[in-house]
Amino acid sequence: MTRPAIFLDRDGTLVHDPGYLASPHHVRLIDGVAAALVELDAAGFARVIITNQSGIGRGKFAVSDYDAVQVELARQLAAAGASTDGAFFCPHLPDAGCACRKPATGLHREAAARLDLDLAASWCIGDRISDVTAAAGLGARSVLVLTGEGKKHEEAAGRLGISVVADLGTAVAMILGSWN
Ligand SMILES: [Mg+2]
Numbered sequence: 001m002t003r004p005a006i007f008l009d010r011d012g013t014l015v016h017d018p019g020y021l022a023s024p025h026h027v028r029l030i031d032g033v034a035a036a037l038v039e040l041d042a043a044g045f046a047r048v049i050i051t052n053q054s055g056i057g058r059g060k061f062a063v064s065d066y067d068a069v070q071v072e073l074a075r076q077l078a079a080a081g082a083s084t085d086g087a088f089f090c091p092h093l094p095d096a097g098c099a100c101r102k103p104a105t106g107l108h109r110e111a112a113a114r115l116d117l118d119l120a121a122s123w124c125i126g127d128r129i130s131d132v133t134a135a136a137g138l139g140a141r142s143v144l145v146l147t148g149e150g151k152k153h154e155e156a157a158g159r160l161g162i163s164v165v166a167d168l169g170t171a172v173a174m175i176l177g178s179w180n
């Protein structure tokens with residue numbers, strides 16, 4: 001069954017971003033994230049993490065460190081009854097010209113193929129303009145959140161007519177049409 005997805009940035013969107021998050025000891029969920037993921041699941045959305053991890057390409061940390069962070073993130077989410085359907089990362093340097101570093105859409109398309117996702121009914125949510133401009137290439141919609149680096153990217157999002165909201169919980173409330 002083809003499902004819509006919410007493509008979620010990780011650092012600064014799901015978890016606080018200390019800069020090159022590479023230790024499970026530094027994983028701290030942003031308020032409201034677990035509840036938002038539960039609501040999306042109940043509404044039938046796949047929750048898919050798409051994350052640029054150039055720290056790997058820079059040699060700052062290893063794929064095994066990334067994996068350890070993901071395990072801890074999943075553990076914290078599960079403790080709150082939440083989950084995701086998958087996580088896809090780009091390990092490359094920004095100038096590598098790869099097809100997977102956001103705003104490129106290689107990872108989103110890989111996820112869509114593996115998880116049978118309806119891209120036109122999907123959304124991209126993140127704290128950087130590159131997270132949300134990826135949506136245009138997919139025929140999806142997007143929301144910028146003001147957690148993480150969001151304030152630095154707010155003006156650019158506004159110029160592009162992209163919605164800007166406080167955090168993931170607010171973005172999900174907007175997407176599910178339950179403003180209150
Ligand atoms: Mg981010």
Ligand SMILES: [Zn+2]
Pocket residue numbers: 090091092098099100101
């Ligand atoms: Zn890449």
